[in-house]
Amino acid sequence: MYKYDEYDQQMVDVRVEEFRDQVRRRISGDLTEDQFKPLRLQNGLYLQLHAYMLRVAVPYGTLNSTQMHLLGDIADKYDRGYGHFTTRQNIQYNWIKLEETPDILAELAKVEMHAIQTSGNCIRNISSDQFAGAAADEIIDPRPYAELLRQWSSFHPEFLVLPRKFKIAVIASEKDRAAMRLHDIGIKMVRNDAGEIGAQFYAGGGMGRTPMIAPLIREFVPLDQLITFSEACLRVYNRYGRRDNKYKARIKILVHELGRDEYVRQVEEEFAHLLTQPIEPPLAELERIKAHFVEPAFETGLSDDLDLTDPDFRLWVERNTTAHKQPGYVIATVSLKPVGGIPGDASADQIRLMAKLGREYSFDELRVTHAQNIVLPHVKKADLYTVWQALDEAGLATANLDTVGDIIACPGLDYCSLANARSIPVAQKISERFGSAQKQAEIGELKLKISGCINACGHHHAGHIGILGVDKKGLENYQLLFGGSEGADTSLAKIIGPGFTEDGVVDAIEKATEVYLANKQGEERFLDTYRRIGMDPFKEAIYG
Amino acid sequence: MKILTGNDLKSGAVVWWTGVSWSLDVNDSADVGDHGAAIIAREEGVQNVFAAYVVDGEKTEEGVRPAHIKERIRAFGPTVRLDLTLKPSDPDALNWVI
Numbered sequence: 001m002y003k004y005d006e007y008d009q010q011m012v013d014v015r016v017e018e019f020r021d022q023v024r025r026r027i028s029g030d031l032t033e034d035q036f037k038p039l040r041l042q043n044g045l046y047l048q049l050h051a052y053m054l055r056v057a058v059p060y061g062t063l064n065s066t067q068m069h070l071l072g073d074i075a076d077k078y079d080r081g082y083g084h085f086t087t088r089q090n091i092q093y094n095w096i097k098l099e100e101t102p103d104i105l106a107e108l109a110k111v112e113m114h115a116i117q118t119s120g121n122c123i124r125n126i127s128s129d130q131f132a133g134a135a136a137d138e139i140i141d142p143r144p145y146a147e148l149l150r151q152w153s154s155f156h157p158e159f160l161v162l163p164r165k166f167k168i169a170v171i172a173s174e175k176d177r178a179a180m181r182l183h184d185i186g187i188k189m190v191r192n193d194a195g196e197i198g199a200q201f202y203a204g205g206g207m208g209r210t211p212m213i214a215p216l217i218r219e220f221v222p223l224d225q226l227i228t229f230s231e232a233c234l235r236v237y238n239r240y241g242r243r244d245n246k247y248k249a250r251i252k253i254l255v256h257e258l259g260r261d262e263y264v265r266q267v268e269e270e271f272a273h274l275l276t277q278p279i280e281p282p283l284a285e286l287e288r289i290k291a292h293f294v295e296p297a298f299e300t301g302l303s304d305d306l307d308l309t310d311p312d313f314r315l316w317v318e319r320n321t322t323a324h325k326q327p328g329y330v331i332a333t334v335s336l337k338p339v340g341g342i343p344g345d346a347s348a349d350q351i352r353l354m355a356k357l358g359r360e361y362s363f364d365e366l367r368v369t370h371a372q373n374i375v376l377p378h379v380k381k382a383d384l385y386t387v388w389q390a391l392d393e394a395g396l397a398t399a400n401l402d403t404v405g406d407i408i409a410c411p412g413l414d415y416c417s418l419a420n421a422r423s424i425p426v427a428q429k430i431s432e433r434f435g436s437a438q439k440q441a442e443i444g445e446l447k448l449k450i451s452g453c454i455n456a457c458g459h460h461h462a463g464h465i466g467i468l469g470v471d472k473k474g475l476e477n478y479q480l481l482f483g484g485s486e487g488a489d490t491s492l493a494k495i496i497g498p499g500f501t502e503d504g505v506v507d508a509i510e511k512a513t514e515v516y517l518a519n520k521q522g523e524e525r526f527l528d529t530y531r532r533i534g535m536d537p538f539k540e541a542i543y544g
Numbered sequence: 545m546k547i548l549t550g551n552d553l554k555s556g557a558v559v560w561w562t563g564v565s566w567s568l569d570v571n572d573s574a575d576v577g578d579h580g581a582a583i584i585a586r587e588e589g590v591q592n593v594f595a596a597y598v599v600d601g602e603k604t605e606e607g608v609r610p611a612h613i614k615e616r617i618r619a620f621g622p623t624v625r626l627d628l629t630l631k632p633s634d635p636d637a638l639n640w641v642i
Contacts, residue, residue, distance in 0.1 A: 026553070027553065027554060029591040033588075033594040033595070047551060047556065047595055049614075049617065049618050050556075050557075050558060050618065050621070050622070051551075051555070051556035051557060051558075052556035080628060095556075095628075096556065097554060097555045097556060098553065098554055098555070098556060099554045099555075342624055342625075413613065413614055413617060414617060414622035414623055414624050414625075415622060419614075420614075422617075422623060422624075424624045425623060425624060428624065474611075474612060474613070475613075476613065
């Protein structure tokens with residue numbers, strides 16, 4: 001994985017000391033809250049419902065064991081013994097003290113981590129495929145390109161005060177595991193007819209109160225123009241994105257209002273201009289970055305056999321592992337969704353255990369997924385049973401990946417100052433209702449996502465079943481949506497009818513699964529059945 | 545009743561105006577009536593508390609309870625980690641928060 005050079009390290013170290021002085025001046029009264037707020041947000045420090053919340057960046061979700069271990073130590077030392085992994089492949093701490101934050105940032109800097117640009121109207125943490133570098137179906141490891149974009153976007157003076165926040169995802173497989181078309185810019189690394197690697201650009205996607213799927217804006221951008229084209233996309237947005245109305249400020253609104261063709265015309269015009277300026281980093285820089293992402297020293301000639309006589313292990317292997325590109329290895333996903341648990345939460349001990357397993361069994365690598373799970377990307381099949389036993393002992397071996405129990409849920413009204421309704425208790429009740437492995441196997445793949453407000457941090461628009469919590473005359477109410485997808489077949493979920501109480505929405509989901517099971521054909525997923533038979537049979541069963 | 549809340553600058557902890565100072569316990573809240581804005585203006589100069597605002601509440605036999613669920617969760621703690629509420633050892637804490 002990428003290792004900081006002296007410039008990277010110096011930038012992060014200097015920022016820590018700058019923020020330490022800002023905190024000192026805030027506490028002494030030299031800075032008012034109005035003056036200080038943008039400064040703390042630039043360092044990932046929010047004020048949430050109960051306390052300060054610190055969001056730590058995990059670029060493209062990739063961590064080494066030392067970094068992961070420190071995240072556990074921070075949870076113990078500065079928070080209340082746990083951390084919350086988020087849909088931006090980040091980690092958040094919910095109970096942070098302002099006066100201790102510079103010390104936390106200093107500890108993070110020692111392991112090449114920070115919280116810069118995890119908030120504010122700037123380019124946020126670049127996200128990517130959590131299986132990058134390991135997946136059997138990728139054409140190339142997308143992370144060097146994500147890292148190049150990270151370096152370009154970090155502290156970019158032109159893009160630190162955009163009309164709104166800006167999210168970029170980079171993938172390199174046909175199977176989109178990063179919700180690429182629901183980002184402000186989605187980049188898919190592709191190979192053209194001449195066999196050259198380049199980037200396919202999508203722009204103007206996103207969720208929130210006005211969900212949009214990003215249209216394709218360019219089929220192929222050569223690698224030596226990747227940053228220049230990105231800069232053109234951002235420049236047009238920065239120039240014309242609306243600053244008068246924060247609800248209409250995202251690039252998706254600009255692309256929608258201009259129309260895809262006019263946005264493309266303007267980007268191409270800007271791109272042609274920028275090509276006359278020497279802004280593209282030399283390809284040697286990309287090669288330097290690539291050198292940090294060389295394949296681990298995989299053993300060759302390993303057996304692909306697994307002893308699956310233990311039925312619990314067998315179930316976990318079937319559910320939570322994915323084919324690796326290297327024979328004898330497998331990608332293992334650690335579910336942070338135990339039955340009745342809080343999606344994305346992990347205790348300090350669990351975080352340190354995952355770090356230890358990453359060090360011992362996965363070439364020192366871990367990944368955070370946008371579905372709030374953790375990945376051990378390179379586990380030797382011969383070690384898999386040992387890894388599973390250790391996870392099982394720590395309550396981390398729930399075999400529910402991509403099932404109805406593997407729920408994305410935002411922090412909701414239990415933690416978030418923006419939320420209108422609680423998300424986590426709904427997730428817990430659904431997870432308990434559908435907790436049996438038999439039930440989950442019967443239903444198969446069903447992606448369920450819950451947001452506690454219209455900002456859609458729980459990605460409810462992209463759920464096969466989505467739930468949106470709203471405030472209805474002071475009471476929590478839950479709207480049910482069907483038909484969303486975040487993959488290669490991205491679609492937006494639609495509201496099916498009037499909302500429900502917390503218990504009512506759980507009952508409604510059970511009825512929906514009954515309709516699915518009664519109508520499914522062959523190996524059809526819930527989403528496929530819904531797409532084939534439409535909303536009416538579900539509405540009839542749910543509303544009578 | 546109208547009660548006044550904010551956050552402690554250094555710790556971020558939720559605090560409540562008692563009439564003379566700030567408390568971590570919502571039950572210590574004073575009814576600020578129509579004086580909330582004036583108290584906020586005065587306290588902002590002190591710098592120890594920030595992001596202050598007035599919420600509706602009522603005095604019950606159990607103590608002071610903010611009217612809206614969001615403010616109750618803010619006052620008493622998350623409903624999903626009862627060990628993190630103001631009554632961590634009370635098995636009935638969930639009903640108390642909601």
